[in-house]
Structures are given as C-alpha cells and as structure tokens.
Amino acid sequence: MVRERIFDSKSNEATMKKLENFLLEVFDHIAQNGFDDVLNLIPIYEELNLSNWQSLLDQKNGKPINTTIFKSDQIRMVIIYWDGHQQSSIHGHAEGGGLIKVLDGQLEETRFDPEDNQVIGKFLYTPGSMTYINDMIALHQVKNPSSTPAFSLHMYTRQPG
Ligand SMILES: [Fe+2]
Numbered sequence: 001m002v003r004e005r006i007f008d009s010k011s012n013e014a015t016m017k018k019l020e021n022f023l024l025e026v027f028d029h030i031a032q033n034g035f036d037d038v039l040n041l042i043p044i045y046e047e048l049n050l051s052n053w054q055s056l057l058d059q060k061n062g063k064p065i066n067t068t069i070f071k072s073d074q075i076r077m078v079i080i081y082w083d084g085h086q087q088s089s090i091h092g093h094a095e096g097g098g099l100i101k102v103l104d105g106q107l108e109e110t111r112f113d114p115e116d117n118q119v120i121g122k123f124l125y126t127p128g129s130m131t132y133i134n135d136m137i138a139l140h141q142v143k144n145p146s147s148t149p150a151f152s153l154h155m156y157t158r159q160p161g
Contacts (some may be wrong), residue, residue, distance in 0.1 A: 012055035021055070022048045023070060037072050037096050038157050039132055043097050045155060046130060053079060053153065064151075076120050076158050082150040084108065088141035090117075096157025097134030100142075102127050106148025111138035125152075 001154070006029050033040065050056070057064040057079060100107075102125045108110060111121040114135055124145070125131065131134065131159040133140055144150040 004139065012052040014051040015050050015055050018048070018050055019065055019069065026075070030074065031088050034156075035144050037134075038075065038099050038155050039097055039134075041075075041155065042099065042130075045101065048101075048153075050103070050153070053151070057081070064149075072158070074158055076151060076156045078154045078156070079103065080152050081151070082142075082151060083136060084142035084147035085144055090141045092135040093133050093137045093156065094135055097132055098126070098145055098157070099130065099155045101130045101153045103151040103153055104149055106146055107152055108143045108145040110141045110143075112140065114139055 005015060022044065026041055029041065029044060031071075038045075055108045056067060056069050058067045066081055067079050068076060069079055092114070100109075106124045106129055107129075108121045109121075109125065109131065110119060111133075112118065112122070113120050114137075117139070123131065142152075
C-alpha cells in the first residue's frame with residue numbers, strides 16, 4: 001500500500017512528518033465536513049510546504065519519475081516530473097476536481113472551454129503558484145515552457161469505483 005511505502009521509506013524524515021501532518025489535517029477536515037471536492041481543501045493545501053519533496057520521488061534510470069505519494073478512497077496525491085518542454089494532452093478532471101501546485105520550475109497552462117474547446121485562458125505558474133480545475137470550469141493542457149525540468153504537486157479527488 002502506497003501509504004505504508006511513504007511512511008516507511010528512507011526519505012527525509014522532516015518531509016515525511018510534514019506530509020503526515022498535512023494528511024492528518026485533511027482527514028480531520030473530511031471527518032468534520034464530509035468530502036466532495038478538493039476545492040474545499042485549498043486552505044490546507046496552500047499551507048503545505050514540502051521543503052524536501054525531492055526525497056519523495058521514485059527514480060528510474062537515475063531520473064525522477066511521476067510518483068504517487070498518497071492514495072486513499074477520497075484523494076490521490078502525485079508529484080509530476082516535467083522534462084524540458086514536455087506537455088500533457090488536453091484533458092479534463094472529473095467531478096471533485098484537481099489542485100496543482102508548482103514545486104520547481106515553471107508550468108504553462110492553457111484552458112479550454114468545455115463546451116466548444118475554444119482557448120479561454122493561458123497562465124504561467126512558478127514555484128508556490130497554485131490552481132484548481134474541474135470539468136465544469138475548463139479542460140486544460142499543461143506544459144513545461146522551458147528546457148529546465150519542472151515538478152508539480154497534484155491532489156485529485158478519487159472517483160468511487
Ligand atoms: Fe490536469
């Protein structure tokens with residue numbers, strides 16, 4: 001189970017502790033208010049500062065790879081590695097949405113109208129920048145505009161089933 005792997009790994013202890021405290025706050029919030037959307041977790045997510053998040057990353061052939069750092073029935077947290085100029089497809093985030101926070105580097109996001117696919121906005125995010133998206137708001141494409149790698153922390157609502 002992912003959760004055990006995280007907390008048992010040799011990664012930096014302070015970072016683990018921060019992640020653990022963050023998750024405790026999240027669960028506390030969910031216990032008190034119920035849960036239907038990561039939007040409601042923004043105030044807690046905003047405060048999360050995983051100073052040594054690099055220690056959480058899995059690697060393959062000496063390169064960091066996208067790493068799920070936590071998974072429960074309600075949420076999933078992933079650190080995504082963006083190679084220079086790497087970009088995602090145009091995609092959506094179903095009910096419950098997703099939060100993105102840039103950890104390092106820059107990310108450029110293009111948002112598309114979910115009805116007619118017209119571009120409705122372009123945004124540049126730098127470390128600490130945060131954004132929320134779901135299918136009602138927009139579809140999006142995310143891109144690392146520079147040749148320097150970028151990393152982002154994502155929190156998604158998990159759909160039942
Ligand atoms: Fe996305």
